[in-house]
Amino acid sequence: MPSSVLFVCLGNICRSPTAHGVFEKRVLEAGLEEKIIIDSAATAAFHVGNPPDPRTIRAAASRGYDLSQQISRQVTREDFYRFDFILPMDRMNLGNLKALQPKDFKGHLGLFMDFSKQRQYSQVPDPYSDGPEGFELVLNLVEDAAQGLLEHIRREKLQGDFCVE
Ligand code: 4NP
Helix, strand or coil: CCEEEEEEECCCCCHHHHHHHHHHHHHHHCCCCCCEEEEEEECCCCCCCCCCCHHHHHHHHCCCCCCCCCCCCECCCCHHHHCCEEEECCHHHHHHHHHHCCCCCCCEECCHHHHCCCCCCCCCCCCCCCCHHHHHHHHHHHHHHHHHHHHHHHHHCCHHHHCCC
16 A cells, blocks of 8 residues: 655645655656655645645746646545655644544544754744745755655555565
8 A cells, every 4th residue: 555645734735735746756766756646735725726836936936846737725524544755844734634634534643843863943934935045944844854754654654565575
């Protein structure tokens, strides 16, 4: 069974599309695209149907990530049955997801930054009202946590897949 990861933020146009694109690239580079399913979603409906913010697309493209094909969608209760890891960018979104979480959810719901090695930020700050430096900070934090998440999934979920009899 593949592992599945859903990144979540408020609008699904800045932080979670960045996490989606960065993690997707790490997974492809590791040759694990058949084993890890990735998506992202919003807790709010403001931007449903829209591509990521142009500032998000531009900042990510400058580091080699293509976010241009993503489209914002809202989280649903069904997502809790489809994804093993539901990873919000901040505590506000974590609280909203906890309120939506079905009682029989068996996966992991927690902050994406819990997988980051740096200790300064426990959340990914919303860059929507910031200048370009806010988008660079998002990329820095997301790249760090994506590495930690991939290591975690390889260790905890995929280990058996590499056993040789
Ligand atoms: P995101 O950023 O949650 O990282 O996608 C935001 C996008 C839009 C708004 C706020 C944050 N907004 O208020 O429209």
